[in-house]
Amino acid sequence: MADTPKVAVLMGSESDLPVLEAAVKELECFGVPFELRVMSAHRTPQAVAQFAQAAEGRGLQVIIAAAGGAAHLAGVLASMTTLPVIGVPVPTDRMGGMDSLLSVVQMPGGVPVACMGLGSSGARNAAVLAVQILAASDSNLRDALREHKAEMVRSVEEQDARAGEWLRDRGK
Ligand code: RP5
Secondary structure (H helix, E strand, O other): OOOOOOEEEEEOOHHHHHHHHHHHHHHHHHOOOEEEEEOOOOOOHHHHHHHHHHHHHHOOOEEEEEEEOOOOHHHHHHHOOOOOEEEEEEOOOOOOOHHHHHHHHOOOOOOOOEEOOOHHHHHHHHHHHHHHHHHOOOHHHHHHHHHHHHHHHHHHHHHHHHHHHHHHHOOO
8 A cells, every 4th residue: 555645746737747747756756655636726726625624634744735827726725724835836928937936925924835936946845845844753854865965966066077077178
């Protein structure tokens, strides 16, 4: 039987999936059990309310919610659960995503949403932040996060070496 999901990854529409893939990949890398759902604050508000009210009882510990435009999914979820909610603003072709960003970030006092940056890097960071929240009570995840940082250091060092090689190849 599959592990009980600890993280829920929600999107307002299937059209958000290309952005959320970065979150899915990162959660898979950390081996965190998660579920992936489509629900909309505007098109299926009852489903969102039912989800938010049942989430904690189902063993979920963190909710990631991505939406674009009038991006209210994360905020509406946060209004109905005490679980931490991480919002991912999805870029739009209307206002370059500024509409999504402001919809997610401008929450009223007392109802926080941890708003990530726009797009895929925001989705990836949402997953890493979810892992960091879970890691507060999971030493294996803390070790995995340390390795994650070490891997980024190795990657940038390799890029640095390639930059030097590129310059040398130009005879500099
Ligand atoms: C939002 O509206 C969704 O999160 C999506 O980003 C945007 C457009 O949805 P579709 O019209 O592509 O279904 O609710």
